[in-house]
Amino acid sequence: MTEIYDLHCHSTASDGALSPRDLVSRAKQYGVTHLALTDHDTVAGVAEAQRAAEMEGINLITGIEFSTTWQSHCLHIVGLNLDPSHPLVAEGSHAIQTIRNERAEKISIKLEKKRIPGAFESVKKAAGDGMITRTHFAEFLLSQGYVDTLQGAFDNYLGDGKPGYVSTQWPGLEEVVNWITASGGIAVLAHPMRYKLSGSWMRRLLIDFKEMGGLSIEVVSGRNNPDEINTLARYAKQFDLAGSAGSDFHNPKNIWVELGRLNPMPDFVTPVWHLFETKALTS
CATH class of the missing domain: 1.10.150.650 (DNA polymerase; domain 1)
Structure with missing residues (x-):
């Protein structure tokens, strides 16, 4: 059986359209074998998703997507394979x-x-x-x-500069990465192309991210085209970061993004799920 990993999606616990249970059922329908529920800044849906995953025969990886600020840029950091009951996750x-x-x-x-x-x-x-x-x-x-x-x-x-836009100062990047790593998880820079950083700014970010304990970058996502995937794969290789893959699924009405419908990870990139195996062996 082919393993299909989707390590970035959202439920009604944040801004997704499907309940955690229905999300897991849809993932099963689309052939996903390993799913991470990564709701924005909450693990409230994880318990329901875990029960559904056990019924559907899917491997659920506990996750979250934290908002953070770095150098005045709003970024999203996905935490994978963490302990959802850890005090720092709850406090954050x-x-x-x-x-x-x-x-x-x-x-x-x-x-x-x-x-x-x-x-x-x-x-x-x-x-x-x-x-x-x-x-x-x-x-x-x-x-x-x-x-x-x-x-x-x-x-x-x-959007930025529009009538309803509010500039927001989120917790700092180092603090957020620490919440994830302290809870046993792996910190992943989510959808890097969305931040529209220049090459020099991206390299500066990845240097800081790795020094702070970040281990992975989202190389494959539901909206990345092949050129973007190749660019991100080269960043992963250059900075010795594992590559993650996730659809960033929110709503079945968006026909362009679907659970499990992802391009393959480039061969020269270490998949982040290999770090799960290493962690299990060393814990």
Whole structure:
């Protein structure tokens, strides 16, 4: 049986459209054998996903996607194979949830100034016990007819420099990497091409990331084209980082991103799941 790893996806515990149980069932449907649930800044969905994975016969890797700030850049760091009950994971999640709630209130105030009322109440209800993300605001704007697409919400209201944008200071990169490594996990730089860094800035980031304890870079993702994969694979090789692969799946309505539908990892890159095996042997 061919092993298919998808180590980056989201459920209703953050800004995904499917419950953890339904997400695991869909992963099974699309042939995924090893799945990591990596909700934004929370592990609230892991227990439900684990129960579903046991029923479906899928290997679940515990995960999370933390928001962080490095050199005034907002980055996302995925933590894989960590202990979800570790105190630092809980404390980090709580701290970021406070930041997210404060940001949500500020975004809502800005939208009200543009004569768009009721945003905070709507996104809070939609998020439930999960993390409030900008995607919740995008869905609100779409449902109320202010935009025609989710991307339109970011382009016109929520993106940098737009009326509803709020600059946010997340916990520092070194602190976030420490939360992950202290809980037994592997820190992965998520979707590096999304940050639109120059080559010199990317190299500077990877030097810092590795010195702080980062071990992997997301080489293959649901939106990367072959040229981007080759570029990221060369970075992985240059900085001796393992390569991770994840769809960053959020919603089945997005036909361009699907669970398990990923390009192969380049042969010269060490897959991050090999580090799971090493960790198990040395723990």
